[in-house]
Amino acid sequence: MNKSSNISTSVIKRLPRYYRFLGDLMQSGISRISSRELSERMGLTASQIRQDLNCFGGFGQQGYGYNIVQLHNEIGTILGLDNVKKVVLIGAGNLGRALATHMTFGAKGFQLIGIFDSKPSLTGQIVRGMPIRHTDGLDEFCRENLPQVAVLCLPKSGARDIATQLIALGIKGFWNFSHYDFSVEFPNIVVENVHLGDSLMTLCYNVEHKGK
Amino acid sequence: MNKSSNISTSVIKRLPRYYRFLGDLMQSGISRISSRELSERMGLTASQIRQDLNCFGGFGQQGYGYNIVQLHNEIGTILGLDNVKKVVLIGAGNLGRALATHMTFGAKGFQLIGIFDSKPSLTGQIVRGMPIRHTDGLDEFCRENLPQVAVLCLPKSGARDIATQLIALGIKGFWNFSHYDFSVEFPNIVVENVHLGDSLMTLCYNVEHKGK
């Protein structure tokens, strides 16, 4: 396990945002930027930007700043976007279908290779050019196609069993929209939780208490 | 502005999760729990739970623990879930429609009252029992119905103008799925960002570096 394995999650969570801002700057034709100017555009401190980047290497140049194209590439590499990971999506309800249709997995280091649902009535429906498969075929599909990542868009009740099954099949990471909580049973599995309900409640609190 | 306005965001972000766990415990018929037992179920320290709760008041009882129903209610009140906020959703693409159909706004302190899109071809389509309205009518609709919150499900390009318009119309909080960044132009507006692309890139990094 290399040096980058002990980078703090605070830093890692900021990397995609740097990547996005640098991408936008790239497109606007600017070729270099100082940590100070980037900090103003992003609403951070220049110090934090320099600290963050120096976790991974010295990408800047004294007296000059950072080369935008180069830094954008570096961050993309750090994030692992060029190393494509195969993804299966479990749960083809509204949310699952929206993600399948709407997300550009390709630009983020992923390739969606299969969509599954336990509801027989959905089997065979076409979403983003691929048929929804029944979860009965999940084992076989994974053994053949070796996905590394799964998106969970199903109710809490079903999520635990599917997660256990998928981990046994070699899935290394989950994009988890369900309310199933991996942390107790599988503390070492990589999970990125997206709890939309929690997010909405946080918003509720802030509107209530911080709203002008 | 009351005492709760200087609660740290770390604490606030944990409240919805407490609320969910307590709701589950409630349904399983347990009536009391100690911080130690809750900490084991949630994968936190007991100390953190007690610290968090004591930001808002002493809800426990020495030698006994916490009454689950009571604590669940208290946290609901703290989150402001019983004070319903009217919501408009802007952008009825895949994601917008999925959220409109899939989210139980009601259980989280919100009521969806209108769905808008700038694409004339969508106008009049029914989503969750209500017609998609054209954004031309947004001003009038807001003046009549006084929503306090907006969900932004549109591309970055359109988001800035709509956000500015909505703020002028009295919108106090945004659930922002767009890539528009409020922090520089509107640092004091309440915004809950859900950047699905960023989340996916974070997952990419972690699969790459932390995967066993």
Next chain:
DNA sequence: TAGATTGTTAATCGATTAACAATC
């Protein structure tokens, strides 16, 4: 060379954890 800006160390700030007296 002089000016600018990084990389990096040190100082500060905030969040988490540990400890324990208060008390049910």
Next chain:
DNA sequence: TAGATTGTTAATCGATTAACAATC
């Protein structure tokens, strides 16, 4: 009363910010 567990203070840990020497 004895045991359990909170509320709260103190200690630790980690993240952010400030400062500045190195250097382009």
